Amino acid sequence: QVQLQESGPGLVKPSQTLSLTCTVSGDSISRGGYFWSWIRQRPGKGLEWIGYIYFSGTTYYNPSLQSRVTMSVDTSKNQFSLKLTSVTAADTAVYYCARGATSLDDAFDMWGQGTMVTVSS
């Protein structure tokens, strides 16, 4: 059973960098046919796609966040990561990592439990 688990600080100061890691267990992140995504949900709001990364390192980001987002992958640790720079209170959200499957018409079939990140001084 594939599982995804987010980890990282729950509190980040304004203007600093939010850093999160998603650890994948139960399968290799290097297996083809999947893309590894970050999705967030502001309190009381809907879901927002942040971007995704392939195991090769190819990335695609939401244009609205592109200037502040960097994703990376560490296949040796079966992890992928998110960095969001210059955060403000508007970046306060639950951050989910998720697996997208090309075999499922690009649906996100596995999700982490989510981690709450608060931006506050």
Added chain:
Amino acid sequence: SSELTQDPAVSVALGQTVTITCQGDSLRSYYASWYQQKPGQAPVLVIYGKKNRPSGIPDRFSGSSSGNTASLTITGAQAEDEADYYCTSRDSSGNLLWLFGGGTKLTVL
């Protein structure tokens, strides 16, 4: 435009049938997938592709699509189906990104 539109809230009587819709230009080119989210929990995939259900999802959940509209139908809604439902699809405007609908809160009366 690059967006998916959902009704904010829908209600259904216990045991009855309800359809939740999602509209957007991208749905003319890509299938929608549908997610159920209960309070405090991560979203769960319930429908993907033309009308496919992942294993473990009850067969009362079904999907369909026509033109720029995708639909999620629950036939014989149960109390445990009360949740937020989100649609998503790839953007067809040339940007390599995913769109999410604003979500529909389903209340089972």
